Amino acid sequence: MGADAQVSMTAPRLLHPGAWWLWAVALAACALRTTNPVLLCLIVAVAGWVVVSRRADVPWSRSFASFLRLGMIVIIVRLVFQILFGVRVPGTTLFTIPEVTLPGWAAGVSLGGPVTVESLMAALYQGLRLAAVLACFGAATSLCSPYRMLRALPTVLYEAGVAVTIAFTFAPQAIVSSRQVREARRLRGRSDRGVRAWTASALPVLEGALDRAVALAASMDSRGYGRRGSSSASVRRRSIGLVLLGLVAIAVGSYGLLDPGAPALFRIPALALGAVALLGALVAGGKSSTRTRYRPDPWVAPEWIVSLAGFVAFGSFVIVGRLGDALSPSTNPLEVPAVPFVAVVGLLVGTLPAWFAPHPPTLASTAAPLVVAA
Amino acid sequence: MLHHKTVVGLRKVGLGSVGGLGPWSGRVSHPFPAPTHPEWPRTVNHQLPSIATKRLHQMRASRAMAAALVGVVALAGMLMSSAGNASASSCSGPLTNGEIRVVLVVDSSDLGGGASATCLVVPAGTTGSQLLARRGSELGTGSPRYGSSGLLCAIDGRPATGCGDKSSSGFGYWAYFFEAGGNWNYGNSNPFTKRLADGAIEGWRFVVGGCGCGQDPTPRIGPSLSLFPALSPALAPAPELPSLPASGSATGTPSGASTGGTTASTALSGGDVTIDPITGATSGVLTSATSAVEPVVVGDVALAASSSTHSTAGRWIGIAAVFGLIAVMAGGAWVQTRRSR
Structure with missing residues (x-):
């Protein structure tokens, strides 16, 4: 990281992956804070617009469409589950499906029964929210190279090398793998569309993606990713312990923040403890080993603009959430969702990367290699 | 008033006394009512002879006649339910069948x-949430507020905000109870x-x-049967007479009995419930019933209904604007994708 005076503002280059991820995570956080269908659709549109404007011509850049499709499936599954097993919600009954009366010990579970408009709308809003979160992650996956993201991770997380590698590269690898399997099917004269083709290729795609991710992790491991170099055993043990403590504390703190009933100790203090522990591990690890980077990604003005655009959108959602309940429109009674002006403006700020991020290099230009091994 | 006999397949009923065409005549194999519920008001009893005779009469009725009546009743029930609270019988007065x-x-x-x-007269087959809504409209306290998950958030506009929120001491929520055996049971x-x-x-x-x-x-109010207003002070109690269980029945079917506290009915084992053609008799008795309190309200009921006045037109304009924006973005994205290919 660090500012690099030599980097031009407008020359085609790949943006720092951390900036794209910060922007996408901020948008996903917006989506998680609301069930307002209008805002959720706008979030998807913003993410899609930026992806179309700034994606590179690489295999994983088409993953946004796949994530959109996955989102549609999520919505449909959510609606079907609501109709079949959902909690029966009072309201205007749309239709009634046969109901199975369950014994007393199964109270709380319902099988069939009246299906109300209210319950369907609530399910639609929730499905839409998950679809929007998926779209945000699809945007991040198609905008930046998973390999460059691995490189940019803080050194502390190298300890969890293999797991992190697989976690970050599985989805893009699956996209690449599915394209290859479909191409192979086409070459053999088989259909690559329809349910049959999909079921026939699902297993090879998953297997291929996992194989690739594991192979990548192994090759990175063999090249020293996640190694501590010549540090002593005690130092290594201490830093591993600190990393573990930090990760667990951050996980607990995140859950504590989401659950308003959690004791105060498990919220901000836990998050702070986790951050301090990770920082300590960083210092302890940094002392013992020196690490060089080949052509580090710069973090200059466009990176700031992209990540700040995400934070402005998130901030607007926080403000709207404080002001009223426009973020969670009532479905019972069903009401027309209000469109909070501040949130819309914040999301429009979130589209700024479509203009301010540098264009990605095309394959013809040799400005930067697209895939850089760590 | 409206109908003389109904066969109600409770599983199939929607609101009110809409009858399903159950296997009616074949099912009436239990001409005698279920065992006594010990807590039931004794006023029930004098009705029984008339029930027995009516039922015998019913058994002789032709299937076609029954089907026709069920159809009429279904239609009437639908009309009644669509007319909302048109059939607001008094809690202490005569009840129509169903x-x-x-x-x-x-x-x-x-x-x-x-x-x-609050004592309420509702159509048989009314659900717990319909009862709440009915109470809100009769007392003028507004309809209950539900969360998107279906959780009941507020009754009578209380609490004004929040829905089953968890604090460090536990949940603050509306707990649901029903009476069984003279005690509150957690629902x-x-x-x-x-x-x-x-x-x-x-x-x-x-809570x-x-x-x-x-x-x-x-x-804080116990589930005592004294919460029901007296129906008829003149009715003499008679011993050893069967009536229906207070809530639910052995078959697991909610027993859709007819007029409150004054008649008995039988829950048939097949899952269908017969509502006896006692209307005439019942109203004959109950016209003499006098009871003042209607509805019975103990303590004060908040009259603060949640007043939500939104300008729906303004919202639609905002939604249209945002979706116009989304359409522009989608169109632009499509053009860009086409151009890059």
């Missing part, structure tokens, strides 16, 4: 409200699908710091 008397206890003392018990059922039986007593209490389990405190 109506039941239930008491709804709402205890919002922990929110600054009071505890109240594990969904009020939207739970159908009420005649004489049922339902309770809601706002502060509750565990969301059966240990949560019960409403």
Whole structure:
């Protein structure tokens, strides 16, 4: 990281992956804070617009469409589950499906029964929210190279090398793998569309993606990713312990923040403890080993603009959430969702990367290699 | 008034006394009512001879006649339910066939409200949530507020915000109770699908710091049958006469009995419930019934209904604007994708 005076503002280059991820995570956080269908659709549109404007011509850049499709499936599954097993919600009954009366010990579970408009709308809003979160992650996956993201991770997380590698590269690898399997099917004269083709290729795609991710992790491991170099055993043990403590504390703190009933100790203090522990591990690890980077990604003005655009959108959602309940429109009674002006403006700020991020290099230009091994 | 006999397949009924075409004549194999419920008011008893004779008469009726009547009743029931509360019989007065008397206890003392018990006459097959809505409209306290998950958030506009929120001491939520054996039982059922039986007593209490389990405190008004207004002071009690269980029946079917407290009915084992053609007799008795309190309200009921006045037109304009924006973005994205290919 660090500012690099030599980097031009407008020359085609790949943006720092951390900036794209910060922007996408901020948008996903917006989506998680609301069930307002209008805002959720706008979030998807913003993410899609930026992806179309700034994606590179690489295999994983088409993953946004796949994530959109996955989102549609999520919505449909959510609606079907609501109709079949959902909690029966009072309201205007749309239709009634046969109901199975369950014994007393199964109270709380319902099988069939009246299906109300209210319950369907609530399910639609929730499905839409998950679809929007998926779209945000699809945007991040198609905008930046998973390999460059691995490189940019803080050194502390190298300890969890293999797991992190697989976690970050599985989805893009699956996209690449599915394209290859479909191409192979086409070459053999088989259909690559329809349910049959999909079921026939699902297993090879998953297997291929996992194989690739594991192979990548192994090759990175063999090249020293996640190694501590010549540090002593005690130092290594201490830093591993600190990393573990930090990760667990951050996980607990995140859950504590989401659950308003959690004791105060498990919220901000836990998050702070986790951050301090990770920082300590960083210092302890940094002392013992020196690490060089080949052509580090710069973090200059466009990176700031992209990540700040995400934070402005998130901030607007926080403000709207404080002001009223426009973020969670009532479905019972069903009401027309209000469109909070501040949130819309914040999301429009979130589209700024479509203009301010540098264009990605095309394959013809040799400005930067697209895939850089760590 | 409207109908003389009904065969109600409760599983199939929607609102009111809409009858399903159950296997009626073949099912009436239990001409005698179920065992006595010990707590049931003794006023029930004098009715029985008339029930027995009517039932015999019913058994002789032709299937076609029954089907025709069921059709008429279904139509009438639909009309009644579509007409909303058109058939608002008084809780102490005569009930038309297919109506039941239930008491709804709402205890919002922990929110600054009071505890109240309201006797309501509703169509048989009414669900717990319909009962709540009915109470709100009759008392003018507004309809209950539900969360998007279907959780009941507020009754009578209390609490004004929030929905089953968890604090460090526990959940603050409306706990659902029903009467069984003279005690409050913590309700594990969904009020939207739970159908009420005649004489049922339902309770809601706002619990502060509750565990969301059966240990949560019960409403401050006990589920006593004295919550029902007296029907007829002149009726003499007679011993040893059967009536229906207070809530639910052995078959697991909510027994859709007819007129509250004054008649008995039988829950057939096949899952169908016969509503006896007692209307004429019942109203004959009950026209003499006098009871003042209607509805019975103990304690004060908050009259603060949640007033939500939104300008819907403005919202639609905002939605149209945002979707116009989305359409522009999608169009632009499509053009860009085409150009890059």
